[in-house]
Amino acid sequence: MGNVEEEIVSIISDVSGLNAEDITPEKNFFKDLEVDSIKAIEITVAIEKKFKVSIRDEDVPKITTVKEAVELVSSLLNQKK
Amino acid sequence: MVKVDKDIYDAVIIGAGVSGLVCGCYLAKAGMKVLIAEQHYKPGGYCTSFKRKGFTFDAAAHSFGSYREGGNMNRVFKELDLDKRLKIKRYDPSDIIITPDYKISFWNDLNKTIKELQKAFPHETKIREFFDFMSSPKPAEMAALRNKTFKDLLDKYFTDNRLKTILSVALLINGGLPPSLLTAFTGSQIFSEFLLDGGYYPDGSMQALPDALAERFKELGGTLLLSSGVKKIMIKDDSVAGVVLEMGDVIHSKYVISNCDARQTFLKLLGRRVISEELFQKLDTMIPSLSMFVLYLGMSKDMASLPKPGCTAWFLSHYAIEDMYLSSKKRNAGNLQEFLLRVSPEGESVLAMVLAPFRNTRYWINNKHIILEAFIKKIEEHTTPELSKHIVYKDAATPYTLYRYTSNYKGAAYGWESILSQFADPDFIKPPCCQNLYLTGHWTTRGLGVAGVTYIGYNTANLIIKKERLCYN
Numbered sequence: 001m002g003n004v005e006e007e008i009v010s011i012i013s014d015v016s017g018l019n020a021e022d023i024t025p026e027k028n029f030f031k032d033l034e035v036d037s038i039k040a041i042e043i044t045v046a047i048e049k050k051f052k053v054s055i056r057d058e059d060v061p062k063i064t065t066v067k068e069a070v071e072l073v074s075s076l077l078n079q080k081k
Numbered sequence: 082m083v084k085v086d087k088d089i090y091d092a093v094i095i096g097a098g099v100s101g102l103v104c105g106c107y108l109a110k111a112g113m114k115v116l117i118a119e120q121h122y123k124p125g126g127y128c129t130s131f132k133r134k135g136f137t138f139d140a141a142a143h144s145f146g147s148y149r150e151g152g153n154m155n156r157v158f159k160e161l162d163l164d165k166r167l168k169i170k171r172y173d174p175s176d177i178i179i180t181p182d183y184k185i186s187f188w189n190d191l192n193k194t195i196k197e198l199q200k201a202f203p204h205e206t207k208i209r210e211f212f213d214f215m216s217s218p219k220p221a222e223m224a225a226l227r228n229k230t231f232k233d234l235l236d237k238y239f240t241d242n243r244l245k246t247i248l249s250v251a252l253l254i255n256g257g258l259p260p261s262l263l264t265a266f267t268g269s270q271i272f273s274e275f276l277l278d279g280g281y282y283p284d285g286s287m288q289a290l291p292d293a294l295a296e297r298f299k300e301l302g303g304t305l306l307l308s309s310g311v312k313k314i315m316i317k318d319d320s321v322a323g324v325v326l327e328m329g330d331v332i333h334s335k336y337v338i339s340n341c342d343a344r345q346t347f348l349k350l351l352g353r354r355v356i357s358e359e360l361f362q363k364l365d366t367m368i369p370s371l372s373m374f375v376l377y378l379g380m381s382k383d384m385a386s387l388p389k390p391g392c393t394a395w396f397l398s399h400y401a402i403e404d405m406y407l408s409s410k411k412r413n414a415g416n417l418q419e420f421l422l423r424v425s426p427e428g429e430s431v432l433a434m435v436l437a438p439f440r441n442t443r444y445w446i447n448n449k450h451i452i453l454e455a456f457i458k459k460i461e462e463h464t465t466p467e468l469s470k471h472i473v474y475k476d477a478a479t480p481y482t483l484y485r486y487t488s489n490y491k492g493a494a495y496g497w498e499s500i501l502s503q504f505a506d507p508d509f510i511k512p513p514c515c516q517n518l519y520l521t522g523h524w525t526t527r528g529l530g531v532a533g534v535t536y537i538g539y540n541t542a543n544l545i546i547k548k549e550r551l552c553y554n
Contacts, residue, residue, distance in 0.1 A: 029221075045227055060227075061219070
């Protein structure tokens with residue numbers, strides 16, 4: 001879980017330019033992290049590529065915080081095991 | 082001649098296209114010492130204008146969008162204090178799409194456009210829903226469409242192929258792809274920039290935009306070098322160290338931002354030894370967008386039968402949009418079926434364009450005038466039978482001309498093709514081959530068009546500003 005969070009924070013940091021320490025679990029992508037359409041796409045695509053998972057299209061709009069993204073990816077990784 | 086400071090620059094930008102200029106303005110506003118090197122003698126890239134025989138022609142970009150309150154262009158212009166310097170007018174309707182059965186206008190008042198479409202296609206019940214989504218898509222909803230094409234999106238709302246074609250023709254000509262290949266994101270971006278919030282034009286010509294940006298950049302302390310191509314990006318210890326100009330000057334810099342063609346950036350300016358084998362292979366298989374054939378006409382009088390000055394008209398002779406794309410790839414004098422036509426706001430000059438492939442230099446040298454004459458005949462057939470009697474100046478830009486002026490690979494009009502496999506690729510914003518190298522503009526796989534590259538320029542600058550822990554406000 002720890003690694004998943006670190007990797008996701010690093011992806012968000014790369015795409016948004018924000019410092020990793022400012023990207024805490026409760027942060028809202030759209031209200032706090034200035035994530036717009038293209039950045040939302042870039043983050044989703046990068047997460048899928050990094051963890052080799054595919055997020056269902058209908059699940060994408062449900063993710064609003066960093067914590068929710070970490071939880072979703074962790075559960076997808078568990079399913080893969 | 083602008084004097085190059087022998088000191089180290091914080092950032093050097095290669096290319097004074099709109100994206101490079103916007104990026105430069107933001108970096109300079111944040112207090113960085115910035116130099117832009119442009120190969121051409123004027124700034125703007127595809128957003129330049131030129132004068133011939135007293136007529137002013139926009140070279141390629143001929144209007145822009147996203148200038149509504151809260152739109153990307155609006156925000157950038159306000160933040161850079163350009164909104165009050167530039168006189169920008171919006172034309173109404175901004176666009177008119179003419180097919181064998183319909184004539185649909187895109188009005189500044191969206192409701193009016195929706196009603197017009199509902200009247201023409203009464204069996205389609207989701208027109209308003211589609212426009213609502215296009216007007217303000219939520220980021221998460223767009224992310225859910227990351228693997229979808231614009232056709233997938235259209236199919237969710239509509240069944241009538243004629244309507245889908247009417248809603249896609251501006252994307253084909255201004256994005257280079259049919260809806261079945263164009264990413265849903267880029268399609269939505271073009272749709273909103275050109276049809277929902279389009280039709281803006283600066284006083285004078287499109288050149289006013291890059292000129293105002295260049296002026297502002299210099300005011301903010303930036304150095305703009307024109308007629309100064311870049312020969313090499315210097316690398317030291319896995320990080321960029323500056324650039325070498327074609328004329329030999331060495332400019333040291335912490336960051337290098339390339340606003341020029343991506344293949345040139347990697348293969349010529351960096352060189353085969355700097356980039357990874359993986360990136361080299363990728364560059365070899367990636368597809369550039371199609372180019373354009375642009376017709377420029379100077380008229381001796383206003384022609385009532387032409388579209389209203391300032392309005393962009395799109396002509397279609399059938400509805401098979403996929404076939405239009407396929408025939409664009411084999412463009413010749415005999416297949417000029419769909420095209421864009423625009424009379425300049427002052428009513429004197431006409432610009433018309435079709436998609437075209439690069440082929441080779443010789444083809445265009447041999448065929449430029451044949452296609453030019455065929456294009457004029459086509460316009461006469463469609464709208465203005467007496468057109469050629471009133472032409473006092475005619476010329477055209479071929480894909481080779483576009484390449485020659487902008488160095489875009491194969492005269493590509495929109496960077497890489499906006500297909501799903503070439504979309505939002507991290508290698509094209511912050512390449513992993515060396516530190517402190519960034520790309521900006523339409524080769525970043527993140528969007529195109531004047532408003533698209535303006536956003537990308539703003540975004541690239543922001544990545545650097547945040548990294549440097551600076552602030553531009």
